[in-house]
Amino acid sequence: MILSGLHACTGLDCESRLDALDARCRVLCAFFLAFFLASLRDTVSLLAGSALPLILLCIDGKRGLERVAGRLLYLNRVSVFVILxxxxxxxxxxxFYLFSEKGLFMSFIIIWKLNLISSVLLKLVASMGMTRVSSALEGLGVPLKLRSLLLLTTRCVFLLSERFGTMCRAVDLRTRDASGLFACRAFACMVGTTLIHSSDRAERAVLAIGCRGGISGFSGLAAPRWTWMESSFCLLFIINAAFVLMASL
Amino acid sequence: MHISEGFLSPGVLATGWAVTAAGVAWGIKKMDEGEIVRVSMASSVFFLASLVNVRVGPSAAHLSLIGPVGLMLGWASFPAMFTALLLQAVLFQFGGLLVLGANCASMAVPAVLANALFGSFVRGRGEKIAAAASFFAGALAVLTSAGIAGLLLFFSDHGMALTAKTLLAAHLPLSAVEGATALFMTLFLRRAFPDILTGGGRP
Structure with a gap:
């Protein structure tokens, strides 16, 4: 059993020129553009639609581009499956009696859209990190319970990953080459044991949260602000959509 | 099991988000403040469990544990899966953010169904019946999830019908592994900590 390195994955939360924008604006613009790109189905409109994602990719210079490109490269493993x-x-x-002409075109379009949509969402949303995503959700009116669940899960994932890693190593030491039913049983008992341990911890966490005044303490401290800059950014996305629609006509 | 960005049409994406929004809203309505920590712990355990490779024959598989999540959380599976998938999309780029609604719906709906169909048998007295029910809950949840993912692909583009059928067929051996894991896990939890298999209700 191998636990993929959670700590090796640091996310993309690092400084960017886009950080000056309100988190809500970034989420709204990202989903608007991603949804718009998902609706495009021909090469001309996709070509016109690629301009803004490319500008966003290059906005932080070479380092920013390298970071997102690394993630895109990882994402493109699905492309192999699509092409084949x-x-x-x-x-x-x-x-050659084998490959469908339409299927080849379709896979080309899907891979193109995959890269465009992912680069927009990576650059505008995933790069914010979970704390800013949560504060954006607060600004967009997402219920407190769901935001608290999101923040607590983020915390618990890193908290429990250590214990989970230890248990994986223990199982590996006991049963080096376990496979089939035996591996399923070892894995099931390991998950069950982690659940029992985490349940004890959850009870103590509930008491601690109660002492701090309940989950209302999870509200974001950063005050949301919407200035002319955010409005201009949204306008740019709308103009881009109009331009792409005109190009595809 | 995760559908990647670029595959689904806007209509299917919107339907996926609508189902997920309704399920998450209902799930958090039924969940009180004290339960949030319990659900977040369960959500993070399943997030971590999905990162573990289990050796099955010559290859290895990532298990989704959709059935056991449903048997433990019931309707709370919707918010639990939503948060776990959101974290996976942000930290690892598994799936994606635009397809989050569709992916969450394709995994949480089978979890809720597994609890509704098999929950009472799993929590019942007979150990053999509980074992059989947990196997079917685990196996059928995965097959239903693959079926929903296939339907989403089909409704996005009718040309992907054969792709969807192949996706379902590819999940048949995995469903047996998921069923066996759900069986062992449920039997372990029935003996060690039966209060956890509440299906979202109070222990």
Missing amino acids: FLPLTYPGERI
């Missing part, structure tokens, strides 16, 4: 699989299963005229 979709042309084989998609209906339509065949090239």
Whole structure:
């Protein structure tokens, strides 16, 4: 059993020129553009739609580009599956009696959209880190219970990862080459034991949160502000959408 | 199991978000303040469990544990899965943020169904019946999830019908592994900590 390195993954939360913008504006613009890009289905409109994601990618210079490009490269592992699989299963005229012409085009469009949408969401949302995402959700009216659950889960994941890693090592030491039913049983008991330990810890956490005045203490401290800069940023995204629509006509 | 960005049409994406929003709203309505920590702990355990590779024959698999989540949390599976998938998308880029609604719906709906169909048998007295019910809860939850993911692909583009069928077929061996894991886990929890298998209700 191998626990993929959670601590090796630091997210993309680092300084960016986009940090000057309100978190709500970033989330709204990102989802607007991503949803718009998802609706595009031909090369001309996708070509026109690629301009803004490329500008966003390059906004923080070489270092910012490298960080997102690394993640995009990792994401593109799904492209291999798409290129191999979709042309084989998609209906339509065949090239070399095997690959569907429409399927090849479809896989090309999907990979293009995957990269565009992911780069927009990585740059505008994932780079904020969980704390700013949570404060954006607060500004957008997401209920306190859900935001508290999100922050507590983020905290618990890092808290429990250490214990989980220790248990994985223990199982590995006891049963080095476990596979099949035996591996399932070892894994199930390990998850069960972690659940029991975490349940004890949860009870103590509930008491501690109660002492601090309940979950209302999880409200964000940063006051949201919406200035002309945020309005201009939103306007830029709307103009871009209009431009892409005109280009595709 | 995660559907990546770029596959789904705007209509399917919107439907996925609508189902997820309704499920999350209902889940958090049924969940009181004291339960939030318990749900977050369970959510993080399943987040971590999905990062572990279990060796199955010559290859290895990441298990999703959709069935056991449903048997433990009931309707709270919706907010639990939503937060776990959001974290996976932000930290690891598993799935994606735009497809989060569709991915959450395809995993949380089978979890809720597993609890509704098999929950009472799993919590019942007979150990053999509980074992069989947990196996079917685990296995069918994964197959239902793959089925929903396939339907989402099909409704995005009818040309992906064969892709969707292949996706479902590819999950058949995995469902047996998930079923076996759910069986062992439920039997362990029934003996060690039966109060945890409440299906979202109070112990």
